[in-house]
Amino acid sequence: MKALLNMTAVLTASFALIAGVVFGLGDDETLVSPPDVVARSFVEALGHGRPETARDLLTQHAGRSASREAVAKASRRLRSRIGDLESVEATVRNRRRNRATVHVEIEGTRMRITLVLPLARESGVWRVEGLGDALTTIARRPPQGRTL
Amino acid sequence: MSPLRIAIRAAIAYVFLLALLRVSGKRLLAEATGMQFVLAIVVGDLIDDAVFASVPFAQFVAAAGTLTLLEFLIAMAAFHNMRVWRFMEGEPPVLLQNGMPRRGVKRHERINRKELASLLRLAGISAAQWAEIKRARIEEGGILAVLRHEWAKPAQRKDAELVKERVRRRSQ
Numbered sequence: 001m002k003a004l005l006n007m008t009a010v011l012t013a014s015f016a017l018i019a020g021v022v023f024g025l026g027d028d029e030t031l032v033s034p035p036d037v038v039a040r041s042f043v044e045a046l047g048h049g050r051p052e053t054a055r056d057l058l059t060q061h062a063g064r065s066a067s068r069e070a071v072a073k074a075s076r077r078l079r080s081r082i083g084d085l086e087s088v089e090a091t092v093r094n095r096r097r098n099r100a101t102v103h104v105e106i107e108g109t110r111m112r113i114t115l116v117l118p119l120a121r122e123s124g125v126w127r128v129e130g131l132g133d134a135l136t137t138i139a140r141r142p143p144q145g146r147t148l
Numbered sequence: 149m150s151p152l153r154i155a156i157r158a159a160i161a162y163v164f165l166l167a168l169l170r171v172s173g174k175r176l177l178a179e180a181t182g183m184q185f186v187l188a189i190v191v192g193d194l195i196d197d198a199v200f201a202s203v204p205f206a207q208f209v210a211a212a213g214t215l216t217l218l219e220f221l222i223a224m225a226a227f228h229n230m231r232v233w234r235f236m237e238g239e240p241p242v243l244l245q246n247g248m249p250r251r252g253v254k255r256h257e258r259i260n261r262k263e264l265a266s267l268l269r270l271a272g273i274s275a276a277q278w279a280e281i282k283r284a285r286i287e288e289g290g291i292l293a294v295l296r297h298e299w300a301k302p303a304q305r306k307d308a309e310l311v312k313e314r315v316r317r318r319s320q
Contacts, residue, residue: 006171031205
């Protein structure tokens, strides 16, 4: 029984410590995923045909405005454009307090494109908030080989 | 990604796991059950995501903590209740009985005759000595436990006493 209490105490203390660091000290990239990692995970989920995973990385507002179907459609469009996903490089270009803009270079078997994803911090963690723009970018198909 | 942040995350994950293992009273790997082995692999995979920030640290704590807590609760239940223990560990399969390999069990455990012979050789028993075996079973941890027939056990002092007694009776 004592061991069970100790284990519960370790878990509670860990959660309290994380909450203290993230919400109290304002940590936004040590104990939470930094914006570039979130953007990369989002694009990888779309590129590998996992729209549900991608949808989980959207802010509440973006999640409400983008239905499951819309995200699945974006995933299909992206894959039909670039072919099989080969690599994803994400770089934070602009960052102000709870907002960031990430440039994501996506290389597929057919072509290479760049997406600009706006991210926002929600409940301490970074989330993609501009699926609409990303979808539009994917939807506007430039000639093959050109960068968006 | 900054190497410093990776180092900080790795250090925090290490301390968290150390505390968790310390309070859960984990058995050594050599004594671990199949489930504990699986748990070690799963937590090893989870720590990778936490160190490289693919998931927020709270998710890692939630996943690793829940799995360890579940394993701990089931181990406690198995300690207090034999039915739970049997359900979790299963009966050790008997591979060889009265010198004869049990085909169904060998098939179930996917151990062929050569592997069985190899396991027995490691226990110091050659193929010619199989008839001496009363029962050979695989215990928890994959260790082969061999039980010999009474007549096949090495002679002991009490056997010498018996021989002396018989000789004495014959001479009378």
